[in-house]
Amino acid sequence: MSPQEPGLFEIIQTTRAMRQLKPDPVPDDLIDRILEAGAAAPSGGNNQTWGFIVCRDEDLKKQVQVFYKRAFDEYVLPHYESRKEAPPPGMSKAQFERQLDRVSHLTDRFHEAPVWIVACLDTGKRPPNYLSGASIYPAVQNMLLAARALGLGATLTTRHGIYGKEVDTLFGLPDGVHSYAILPVGYPVGRFGPVARGDVKSVTYRDRWGQH
Numbered sequence: 001m002s003p004q005e006p007g008l009f010e011i012i013q014t015t016r017a018m019r020q021l022k023p024d025p026v027p028d029d030l031i032d033r034i035l036e037a038g039a040a041a042p043s044g045g046n047n048q049t050w051g052f053i054v055c056r057d058e059d060l061k062k063q064v065q066v067f068y069k070r071a072f073d074e075y076v077l078p079h080y081e082s083r084k085e086a087p088p089p090g091m092s093k094a095q096f097e098r099q100l101d102r103v104s105h106l107t108d109r110f111h112e113a114p115v116w117i118v119a120c121l122d123t124g125k126r127p128p129n130y131l132s133g134a135s136i137y138p139a140v141q142n143m144l145l146a147a148r149a150l151g152l153g154a155t156l157t158t159r160h161g162i163y164g165k166e167v168d169t170l171f172g173l174p175d176g177v178h179s180y181a182i183l184p185v186g187y188p189v190g191r192f193g194p195v196a197r198g199d200v201k202s203v204t205y206r207d208r209w210g211q212h
């Protein structure tokens, strides 16, 4: 790493959801590096029952976007409406409103991202439970960090999961395999900047919950 390149902690603090992407194609070798970072992640028992679909198929992306948009109208808009007076920790009302604008922007143009990485996990005959994601989201986060390090924008999205069965069928996933995240990847329109979060001290406890 040269002294100019951002270090790990700066990468972590500036890996934001980059929802505005340029249409420029992303070279295969950069996608390969992102995938290698993903596949370096831990998984339960080191089982690595994951699979990553690199999707550039315009028609397929558009078919998935229809479900993604439907879920936005049905769930996301009402959610923002109900929370607009109480934004998340570390965010002002104005920032929260801007976030909705960007979420809406990505929703409308989801399929226009030059490439998607779809993170899938095979849980076999057992239905996925609340711990299943623990064996795929470390890989997803590694890929987000790797994309950021390479100057590429990406967003962790899971909303398609509201229509998970329909979307998994579109991707041709066999029984027992499910899609856990879709990462739309491309060169960002805006610049990387610091994430907005609450104060970690207020959510850090000594020995027992609630003890500061």
Ligand SMILES: Cc1cc2nc3c(=O)[nH]c(=O)nc-3n(C[C@H](O)[C@H](O)[C@H](O)COP(=O)(O)O)c2cc1C
Residues within 6 Å of the ligand: 015, 016, 017, 018, 019, 099, 103, 106, 155, 156, 157, 158, 159, 160, 195, 196
């Ligand atoms: C479990 C999970 C699901 C998410 N799903 C979506 C999604 O479907 N669409 C989207 O635009 N962003 C999605 N996000 C991104 C979050 O909205 C985003 O990370 C959060 O608002 C913080 O913004 P920042 O990453 O820009 O700091 C998701 C994030 C997580 C952790």
